[in-house]
Amino acid sequence: MNESIARLGRITSILAGILLVVAHTINLAAGEHESIFGTFLVFAAHLLLVFAFFGLYFLQGVRNGMLGLLAMILGNIGNIIVTAIVFVEIAQASGEMVGQVFTTAYTEPIYTFGPLLFVLGMIFLGVSMIRGKVFPRSSGYLLLIGTLVFAAAGVSGDSQKIVELIGALFTGAGFIVAGGKLNKLNEKSVSYSPFQ
Numbered sequence: 001m002n003e004s005i006a007r008l009g010r011i012t013s014i015l016a017g018i019l020l021v022v023a024h025t026i027n028l029a030a031g032e033h034e035s036i037f038g039t040f041l042v043f044a045a046h047l048l049l050v051f052a053f054f055g056l057y058f059l060q061g062v063r064n065g066m067l068g069l070l071a072m073i074l075g076n077i078g079n080i081i082v083t084a085i086v087f088v089e090i091a092q093a094s095g096e097m098v099g100q101v102f103t104t105a106y107t108e109p110i111y112t113f114g115p116l117l118f119v120l121g122m123i124f125l126g127v128s129m130i131r132g133k134v135f136p137r138s139s140g141y142l143l144l145i146g147t148l149v150f151a152a153a154g155v156s157g158d159s160q161k162i163v164e165l166i167g168a169l170f171t172g173a174g175f176i177v178a179g180g181k182l183n184k185l186n187e188k189s190v191s192y193s194p195f196q
Helices: 003-029 036-093 107-132 137-153 157-191
Strands: none
Touching (some): 003 157
């Protein structure tokens, strides 16, 4: 097992989980408008999730199956698009007029389907973690619940920020638990490595 990939996955999984919770807490506290700093932290969390997806996929190895592979591919493609969307939201929170960015013939489908790919990737990741039995089942369930709550936030009206924070709490906890497990598995692989 490549120790550096496992370590990168562990660190980015934990950091992304923490940043998601902190970012959405700051955005909720900001009131009606988005916080620039909170939105930037969401952006940073999504950047880290790219590495977390690879690290989690790597550690599950052969237990990923087709579901784990789809989780990594769809999750990363969707996550990269979501990162670009959040980048535009940072400009919007800064007071720039960027509303038309998402309404062109080319960007509207990306804006619509990118987050959907991310949601599908997260659902597949949660299920593959539950089925793979490499990580604690709780991490998979937390990711599933958090993802579904986040998906519901778009239709929750005035309580959207509260629903997003609840989703962030579950999702963040899922990544933190998975990252902690990565550390334990990494230690075991080092302890029992035949190359020492």
